[in-house]
Amino acid sequence: MKPAAFDYVRAESVAHAVDTLAGAGGDGKIIAGGQSLMPMMNFRLVKPSVLVDINAIAGLDRVERDDSRLRIGALVRHFMTARDPIIARHAPVVSEAMKHVAHLTVRNRGTFCGSVCHADPAAEMPMMTVLLDGRIHAVSSRGTRTIPVLDFFAGSLVTTLEPDELVAAIDLATIPEGMGYGFHEFARRHGDYALAAAAALMRREDGRVKDIRIAVMGVGEMPSRIAAAEDQLEGTELTDKAVGRAVAALRAAISPGSDLNASADYRRHLAGALAGRAIRDAWSRAKEAVPA
Numbered sequence: 001m002k003p004a005a006f007d008y009v010r011a012e013s014v015a016h017a018v019d020t021l022a023g024a025g026g027d028g029k030i031i032a033g034g035q036s037l038m039p040m041m042n043f044r045l046v047k048p049s050v051l052v053d054i055n056a057i058a059g060l061d062r063v064e065r066d067d068s069r070l071r072i073g074a075l076v077r078h079f080m081t082a083r084d085p086i087i088a089r090h091a092p093v094v095s096e097a098m099k100h101v102a103h104l105t106v107r108n109r110g111t112f113c114g115s116v117c118h119a120d121p122a123a124e125m126p127m128m129t130v131l132l133d134g135r136i137h138a139v140s141s142r143g144t145r146t147i148p149v150l151d152f153f154a155g156s157l158v159t160t161l162e163p164d165e166l167v168a169a170i171d172l173a174t175i176p177e178g179m180g181y182g183f184h185e186f187a188r189r190h191g192d193y194a195l196a197a198a199a200a201l202m203r204r205e206d207g208r209v210k211d212i213r214i215a216v217m218g219v220g221e222m223p224s225r226i227a228a229a230e231d232q233l234e235g236t237e238l239t240d241k242a243v244g245r246a247v248a249a250l251r252a253a254i255s256p257g258s259d260l261n262a263s264a265d266y267r268r269h270l271a272g273a274l275a276g277r278a279i280r281d282a283w284s285r286a287k288e289a290v291p292a
């Protein structure tokens with residue numbers, strides 16, 4: 001398959017990229033790794049008139065940290081995210097999730113920010129952005145804005161990013177010292193998109209669960225936190241019964257679809273089983289808070 005004809009602009013700066021997007025009148029597309037965009041263009045699912053290539057822009061390939069946030073630049077590729085020591089130390093659940101992403105060639109080109117912009121409901125990076133209260137930093141020729149993740153995803157492959165906006169970086173909350181994490185995913189073959197995945201974060205205080213977060217993907221139009229499951233565990237001891245209640249609440253809260261890969265019932269069952277494992281891992285990794 002071949003894409004429809006398009007113009008190609010290799011942007012030299014963020015300003016050059018957003019000016020070019022603005023000039024395209026809503027019909028331009030950023031290309032980062034090209035690992036999702038090119039297949040979609042080849043199938044003619046998208047037909048941009050202008051491709052704005054951001055790969056030559058200096059300074060977008062950095063991972064930085066301030067006190068409580070990580071900042072992942074628009075050209076941080078999957079292999080960089082997977083190996084980055086700052087991410088491994090301050091958001092180890094992301095490093096864990098990255099082990100499941102695609103294959104070597106895709107990992108060498110694909111970017112964290114590109115994946116979030118693409119908004120596939122079964123992709124790991126959007127889910128991590130939901131789990132860690134991500135903020136999306138968008139730039140256009142009209143100015144800059146920061147979009148909280150809850151206002152960013154709008155459906156399967158749909159976001160609230162405007163056609164003239166470029167995502168310069170995404171920042172994520174770091175995981176505080178002592179907080180445990182768990183991530184479990186099931187895919188038919190290693191590196192395939194997940195049928196379902198679940199992640200959990202929690203602290204321990206007085207032998208009880210504190211500040212729990214549970215997120216799932218592959219079981220709805222977009223990744224989401226499951227408050228009903230979190231509520232079952234916050235402040236409780238982590239017994240088998242409590243985990244069972246959380247898993248039941250999670251299964252009741254999600255509405256997966258059926259497709260060629262799995263039925264809705266199977267996906268619902270799977271998400272619960274994966275969440276149970278992620279919760280137990282997070283508990284066993286969490287360290288009891290030492291009273292001040």
Ligand SMILES: Cc1cc2nc3c(=O)[nH]c(=O)nc-3n(C[C@H](O)[C@H](O)[C@H](O)COP(=O)(O)OP(=O)(O)OC[C@H]3O[C@@H](n4cnc5c(N)ncnc54)[C@H](O)[C@@H]3O)c2cc1C
Binds near residue numbers: 038114125165168
């Ligand atoms: C065989 C195969 C297997 C895969 N398996 C997985 C998997 O297991 N898990 C997974 O998560 N992903 C998987 N992917 C997708 C892969 O992770 C892609 O790299 C990712 O979804 C998109 O990142 P990209 O940088 O390639 O974006 P592109 O393909 O360049 O762009 C994707 C979309 O985002 C937009 N975009 C990109 N960057 C920006 C930006 N900075 N600002 C504004 N818009 C932007 C583009 O305009 C386009 O609409 C797979 C892909 C392939 C081909």
